[in-house]
Amino acid sequence: MNLFDALVIKSGMDFRNFLSEYRRAAALLYEKTGDLSFRNVALTEKSYARWRSGQVTRPHHPAPAILRELFGRPLDELFAPYTDEQAQALRTATAPVFDESELAMTARDARAHASDAAAQLLPDLTLDQLEDDLVGLVQDTSTKPPHLVFVSATEVLGVSKALLDRTQVLSQRRRLYLVAGQASALLSACAFDLGAIPHAFELARAAALYGQVAEYGPLQAYAHSYLAVLYYWTGKPAQAVGKIEEARSFPDVGATGKARLAAIAARAYAHRGRAEDAQLAIGESLVDRGPAEDDLHGIGGEFDFDLERVAMSNSSTLLLLQDGPGAETSARRSLELIAARSTSSSPLVVAPQARADLASALLMRNDLDGAAEALSPVLGLPREWRGAGLTARVNTIQAALASPAFRDARLAQDLAERIEAFTLVATPQVLGPGAVRLALGGSNG
Structure with a gap:
C-alpha cells in the first residue's frame, strides 16, 4: 500500500x-x-x-x-x-x-x-435570432408548402439542440427547449400533411416532452391535442378523446388556444359518437375569445386558430354528426371570413378544406352542381398543397359520388375522375406506403 x-x-x-x-x-x-x-x-x-x-x-x-x-x-x-x-x-x-x-x-x-x-453562456442575440427564425417560419406556414417548411424547421430544431450543449444557464436552456418544442410541433404538422403519420406521432410526443421540460403549458396543450388529432385520424377515437381531455388540463393557455382545444375536442367526441358533447364543444369554440392570447398561439401561422379555421373545423365535425345544413353553414362562414380579409394568408391552408366540406354538405342534399362548383378550385391546387387532410376530404366526396343518387349522372362521373387524378399526385400518395387512409378530419383540428 x-x-x-x-x-x-x-x-x-x-x-x-x-x-x-x-x-x-x-x-x-x-x-x-x-x-x-x-x-x-x-x-x-x-x-x-x-x-x-x-x-x-x-x-x-x-x-x-x-x-x-x-x-x-x-x-x-x-x-x-x-x-x-x-x-x-x-x-x-x-x-x-x-x-x-x-x-x-x-x-x-x-x-x-x-x-x-x-x-457555457450564449450571447442573447444568438437566442433572439433563433426565436425570430422560428416565428418567421411558423408565420410562413400559410404560404409555404409543407415539404419546404419541414426542411427549414429541421434546421431550427438542429440548431436549438446544438446550442443546448453550449449553455448551462437555466433561462437560456428554457428558451432553447421552447424553440425545440415549437419546431418539433411544426414538424409534426408537416409530417401529417406529408402523410408520414408514424413520424408525426413521434414529433408531437417530442414537442410535448420539450414543453414539459420547459414547464410551458401552451406547448404541452398544443402537442397533446395534436396527438388527439392524429389518433382520430388513424381510427382511434377513444384515445383521441382521452388525449384531448388531457390537453385541456394544462395551464396558461390563452383564448385562441382554448378555442383550438374546443374545436379538436368537438371532432374527437364526434368520432366517438358523443354527439351532445361534440355540440357543447362546438359552442365553446365559438365563444367570444377577447384579446387574451398566450405566447405560443399568438405567434400565428400553424399555431393560430382564427375564426375561419374554427368554422372550417366545425364544419367537419358537423359532417361527422350527419348535420348537413349545419356543416354547410359553417363551411360557408369560413369561406366568407377568408374572402373578407384584405390580405388573406389562409386560403391555401383553410379554404380548400372548407370548400371540400361544403361540397360534402351539398352532396348530402343531392346538390351535385353546387358540390362540383365548390370543389373545382380545390382540384386545381398544385401538388405540394394536396396534403393528407385535404386528400382524405376529397376522397370522401369521391365515395359519396358512388352512391345510387349520383351513379348515372355524367357530372358525378366527371367529378370522380378529376378527384382520382387529383389524388394520384397528392403528396401522401407520392410519398408512398407511409401514408395511411384516414378518417374525415383536418390537419389542425
Whole structure:
C-alpha cells in the first residue's frame, strides 16, 4: 500500500470520479503552462489499479505533475510504501485535518468548475435570432408548402439542440427547449400533411416532452391535442378523446388556444359518437375569445386558430354528426371570413378544406352542381398543397359520388375522375406506403 492508495480510499472516489478529477487538474496545468502534454490526458483503469497496488513507483510524464496538482504532495511521498497502521489511522481519524494544499485543491476545483459554467453562456442575440427564425417560419406556414417548411424547421430544431450543449444557464436552456418544442410541433404538422403519420406521432410526443421540460403549458396543450388529432385520424377515437381531455388540463393557455382545444375536442367526441358533447364543444369554440392570447398561439401561422379555421373545423365535425345544413353553414362562414380579409394568408391552408366540406354538405342534399362548383378550385391546387387532410376530404366526396343518387349522372362521373387524378399526385400518395387512409378530419383540428 502507498499514500496514494490511502488518499483515494479516504476520498471515497471510484475510478470514474478519480479520472474526472485527474483530467480537471490536467486542464488547470494546461491553462497555467500551455504544455500540450496536459491536453486530453488518458488513464486506463488498469494503470490506476497498478498505481494503487504499488506496482508502479514513478508514473510517466505528465502524471507526476498532475498528481502533485491534484493532491498537493510530491510524487516520492505519494508512492512511498505506506504501512497498514498508517492507512488505518488515516481512514479512522475522528477529526479530518485540512492542510493548505487540500484547501488550494478545493479552491482550484471550484474556480475551474465556475469557469466551465461561465464559458457555457450564449450571447442573447444568438437566442433572439433563433426565436425570430422560428416565428418567421411558423408565420410562413400559410404560404409555404409543407415539404419546404419541414426542411427549414429541421434546421431550427438542429440548431436549438446544438446550442443546448453550449449553455448551462437555466433561462437560456428554457428558451432553447421552447424553440425545440415549437419546431418539433411544426414538424409534426408537416409530417401529417406529408402523410408520414408514424413520424408525426413521434414529433408531437417530442414537442410535448420539450414543453414539459420547459414547464410551458401552451406547448404541452398544443402537442397533446395534436396527438388527439392524429389518433382520430388513424381510427382511434377513444384515445383521441382521452388525449384531448388531457390537453385541456394544462395551464396558461390563452383564448385562441382554448378555442383550438374546443374545436379538436368537438371532432374527437364526434368520432366517438358523443354527439351532445361534440355540440357543447362546438359552442365553446365559438365563444367570444377577447384579446387574451398566450405566447405560443399568438405567434400565428400553424399555431393560430382564427375564426375561419374554427368554422372550417366545425364544419367537419358537423359532417361527422350527419348535420348537413349545419356543416354547410359553417363551411360557408369560413369561406366568407377568408374572402373578407384584405390580405388573406389562409386560403391555401383553410379554404380548400372548407370548400371540400361544403361540397360534402351539398352532396348530402343531392346538390351535385353546387358540390362540383365548390370543389373545382380545390382540384386545381398544385401538388405540394394536396396534403393528407385535404386528400382524405376529397376522397370522401369521391365515395359519396358512388352512391345510387349520383351513379348515372355524367357530372358525378366527371367529378370522380378529376378527384382520382387529383389524388394520384397528392403528396401522401407520392410519398408512398407511409401514408395511411384516414378518417374525415383536418390537419389542425
